[in-house]
Amino acid sequence: MGAGEPGDRERAVAEEGSKNQTVENTLKAGPGTLLGADELILNMGPQHPSTHGVLRVKLKLDGERVAGSECVIGYLHRGVEKIAEHRTxxxxxxxxxxxxxxxxxxxxxxxxxxxxxxxxxxxxxxxxxxxxxxxxxxxxxxxxxxxxxxxxxxxxxxxxxxxxxxxxxxxxxxxxxxxxxxxxxxxxxxxxxxxxxxxxxxxxxxxxxxxxxxxxxxxxxxxxxxxxxxxxxxxxxxxxxxxxxxxxxxxxxxxxxxxxxxxxxxxxxxxxxxxxxxxxxxxxxxxxxxxxxxxxxxxxxxxxxxxxxxxxxxxxxxxxxxxxxxxxxxxxxxxxxxxxxxxxxxxxxxxxxxxxxxxxxxxxxxxxxxxxxxxxxxxxxxxxxxxxxxxxxxxxxx
Amino acid sequence: MPAALQATLEFLRAYAGPLIASLVIVAVLPLIAGYVVLVERKVMADMQARLGPMRVGPHGLLQPIADAVKLLLKEDIIPEKADFWIFWLAPLVSVTAAMLSMAALAFGPAFQIARDINVGILFVVGISSLGIFGIVLGGWASNSHYSLIGALRSAAQLVSYETAAGMALVSGLLLGGSLQIRTIVEEQARQGVWFIFLAPVAFFIYMVASIAETNRAPFDLPEAESELVAGYMTEYSGFRWSLYFLAEYANMIVVASVATTLFLGGWMRPFASVRWMGWVDFLPPLLALGVAGYCVYRAPRQPVPVQKLVMLGVAGLCALVALLLAVPLLLPAAFFLKAGIHGAFWFVAKVGAYIFVFMWLRFTLPRYRFDQLMRLGWYFLIPVSIVNVMALGVGLVLHWQYRVNLWLALGGTTLLTLLIALWLVWADRKREAEALQARGGPGTPAADSYAG
Structure with missing residues (x-):
């Protein structure tokens, strides 16, 4: 897996700059996977035994190695802050x-x-x-x-x-x-x-x-x-x-x-x-x-x-x-x-x-x-x- | 027509034993597996300060039956995008392999399940490892990422650990001098020692490897709940799921039986060769009687009349078993039954103890990570098992050719193996420490960490 590392680092740096971009951009497959295979997008949650509730994580996997991730939240949003404005x-x-x-x-x-x-x-x-x-x-x-x-x-x-x-x-x-x-x-x-x-x-x-x-x-x-x-x-x-x-x-x-x-x-x-x-x-x-x-x-x-x-x-x-x-x-x-x-x-x-x-x-x-x-x-x-x-x-x- | 009838009769005469055996396996194994599950849940509950199943029957005794009925009645869902036929077939492959390998096992001198073939152990090991096809095919056919990863993990794990297990078995076979199950046990009787004492390292390796092979914790990565939901079984439900489940528990029984046969003296009772320990023969009937007595004692305290009856029924069953175990001891005319009945008892007891250790480990240890599992297999277990086989061979040659005392020779070689194992552990720790060093303390980005 050593061969994949330099690419990883570059990608990490590149993605650092584009943090606020869309899902597709963040998770797009890059070069440098093991054996040059495609990366696997694994969707973990919101129904998963160990995401502690309803966290959804999109994982970009190279084999079993995580090359990137994105948390999708909001499944439990109840508008608590907004409710406060209408209560004493x-x-x-x-x-x-x-x-x-x-x-x-x-x-x-x-x-x-x-x-x-x-x-x-x-x-x-x-x-x-x-x-x-x-x-x-x-x-x-x-x-x-x-x-x-x-x-x-x-x-x-x-x-x-x-x-x-x-x-x-x-x-x-x-x-x-x-x-x-x-x-x-x-x-x-x-x-x-x-x-x-x-x-x-x-x-x-x-x-x-x-x-x-x-x-x-x-x-x-x-x-x-x-x-x-x-x-x-x-x-x-x-x-x-x-x-x-x-x-x-x-x-x-x-x-x-x-x-x-x-x-x-x-x-x-x-x-x-x-x-x-x-x-x-x-x-x-x-x-x-x-x-x-x-x-x-x-x-x-x-x-x-x-x-x-x-x-x-x-x-x-x-x-x-x-x-x-x-x-x-x-x-x-x-x-x-x-x-x-x-x-x-x-x-x-x-x-x-x-x-x-x-x-x-x-x-x-x-x-x-x-x-x-x-x-x-x-x-x-x-x-x-x-x-x-x-x-x-x-x-x-x- | 008469010719056909005669041929059928001929066939039945020749194969009646195996046919009955196969029926017995298919009919009884699910029940046994179900009760192993119940025992596991009870053991787990006991270790975790709770009661476990208590609702169906007294102390949950009928829980496995209720579970089985529920699973049978559940809707059989096959995902739309699954490969229908492979999805359909895969659990059958697993369960068939598990059941087939049971056929060659012997629970006692009189309880050979199908036939005492002369390559018994090889047959059992070979057939039971075919079950992996069911897992890989099922994981692939599900068309789900979790299933696929689970299946791949399972395949890699089995390949890695089968090697170590095989080498450990070879150590046992060297001592036994045969692949035939009856001969192996008789050899242990003749030498007056269980092979676990002659080859402890091999037993240990086989134990670890067999836990990994049956996908049990701490090596249960293919179905690691917290990571892969249910691994290769994620998309399965109802009866098909229960087939996988059955295969897993049947495999557990198979590996426990192999270990018992090869290392734990098969159906021999403890201290079989020590004359003054003859009283051990009286323990099984007394134990069964004790359980029966306890059930009678507990029966009036059951909350529901039906449960009282079931409890008394269990007591009766135990009393019957006690009687069965006592007959050969008390009636000289029936003494010839002793080997069979008591042999079966001791065999089941040893298998139970082996499986109990599996459960104990499961509820005590966290789970390995996949790369750690592979490292344990390839850097530690396989080298140690190979060294062990070679050392054991040298020890046996010393004993046979040069008349060195058996215990001296094997003790020396075992010590040598242990030293090499220690060295391997030390080397692994060093490697790990270096990796941790390379990973660095705070400040090093986690992205560099995983060169593995």
Missing amino acids: YQQFGPYVDRMDYVAAVSNGLGYCEAVEKLLGVEAPPRAKVIRTILTELQRIASHLLWLGTHALDIGALTPLFYCLREREEILKIFEKYCGARLTTHAFRIGGLQYDAYDTLEKDTERFCNDFHRRIAEYEELLTGNRIWIARTQGVGILSAEDAIAMGVTGPVLRASGVQWDIRKAMPYAAYDQYEFDVPVGKTGDTYDRYLVRMEEMRQSVRICMQAIQNIPAGPILGKVGKVMKPPVGEVYHAIEAPKGELGYYIVSDGTVQPYRVRIRPPSFVNLQAFDKMVRGHLVADVVAIIGTLDIVLGEVDR
Whole structure:
């Protein structure tokens, strides 16, 4: 296959320049395939077991080697941003849960805090701490689902069930807290609607204590496994420069060696009160991203353990009226969602409805890096790379 | 007319055995395969902290039958752009090859399925590898990219691993001195040792290669769900799909039987040559009795009356098996049955253990990538298997010609093979590290990475 390489590089450079051209141009067959054979266009998805929903990828294959790719998105587009313009600020709350539906609590936190910033109110300390606990639990749940499906994509069947077993514990905590498991709508603008239930601390503590053992179990199955290492090391390398240039955030960025975590850089909720480390990777390959996310789960446990030690007493809802009319203006507020920077840009025209809500979803932005990561790899690596990006199509398409 | 009748009778007299055997295979094999699937799902469920099939029958005991009925009743879809006749024929080729190779197997001294031909092992291996035609043709005829890639992968994989498996078999055959199944087992009885202890490396190679040949995880690339949807079976549905499925599981039974015959002492019980271990003979009936007792114990706890009945039925069946196993031990007059009945039990137990290892690996390991699979085959398994055959030959010559102790000779050669294997692993790691180096750390574009 060595003969195909120079051609590949030229083509890559050529295609770099014509990024915005049509499908036909991007995927047109070029010279330099093995044996001079035609390239094969493989249409992966939207109905494919490992495109994590309804992502459609057009792959240009030379044998089994990927010579180019194009992501086709929009199959799950529901016009969330447009809906926001026709709802009051409170009414739009539940909609954001349906974007990244495996991390609904984080979405809600970002939205509530953005509106609070616009209104100029702040949630009371008790609300902030409870928000932090639930959001960190949500991060663990989201990472667990990522780990299970990622391992499943690479062919390890069993971790998925172990991960879902632990995720179930987290969902039970959510259920006890607000009655919902998946699309929780856990927080309200200005604070919380429900106070912490009696055994929230105890449940969280039990989960956290147990989780160290569980995470060791996953690591035992995967971290040192020769096949796992062979499948992930050196696959889908994303350099720090590329990652920054494309606006990639979250664990994907950190695995490339950039120490950027909004929880540290621009603390929100109660994160400034707690000690935790931000793990970073070295090479930016799939294995590093795996290690980074595993460590993040441990750090989330650490944050939860600190937070439950001292939940301040006091009110749970700040001073917000029943009718919310933020002053004319705009605000951008970003949080570190499990998948990366989740930002809300809200423009207010002084009425009860936002004039415009623009959401910066981490999955959508991270998906940009897909083509760069996938080139030159095999079909089998494509699914590993889709998995390692940890995208949720509900969030990509909105 | 009488002439024709006489000819028919003549034919039946000559071929009645094989005919009955073929009927038995066609009738029983799907059932066995179905229950292997059930066992697999139960084992998987147990390893994954869940229950598995529980709905149809007590503990899902009737699930395979329900599945089979469902598959039979499903619409048979043949894609419009598929090559009709080849699409139609391909699953049959696979399943025929799998069933045909069963014919030469022997489950016990008295349970030769069709006929003890003098090239038994060769026949089994040769016919079972014909099944690949079904896979390649089916993948090609489907006119789908996923199917085509799956089929090509399968062909390449089989060619690569058949070599290693064949070499491993040769090691066993050198020890057995024959291709005939009965002779191989009797030779193990005569020497008083299973060949796995004389040629452990060959057994290991055969095991890995047979996993790859039957397209099982971690080598299940031809049907890798996450990449190729279902590989060569993507466009198949209903009964045709189930034929492929049946062929896969039948092949599993075939390779397990070959391994059992050649390396695990066939139908001999463990420690057959140790006199004071005679009590092992009593384990099979006791085991069956134990299972029967457990079923009786569980029966009242079944939620539905029908399930209680089925559970009791299973208990009765187990008790019957226990009785069957106990008769030759307890009645001196029926002692001549012992070899047959107990032989079949031990054979099935060993095949089951071998298949269990397949399942265990499947639920523990991630999947190899295609180039890694090929590298494992060509850079490691094939060289090691060739070295192993040569070393084993040298060891045997030392034993036969120069009267060197058998264990000493074979132990030495095995050690030599292992050293060479270690060297190969080391060389492969070095190659891999260099490739990773060439691929570079951060900053190197991924486009350069794949020179392979």
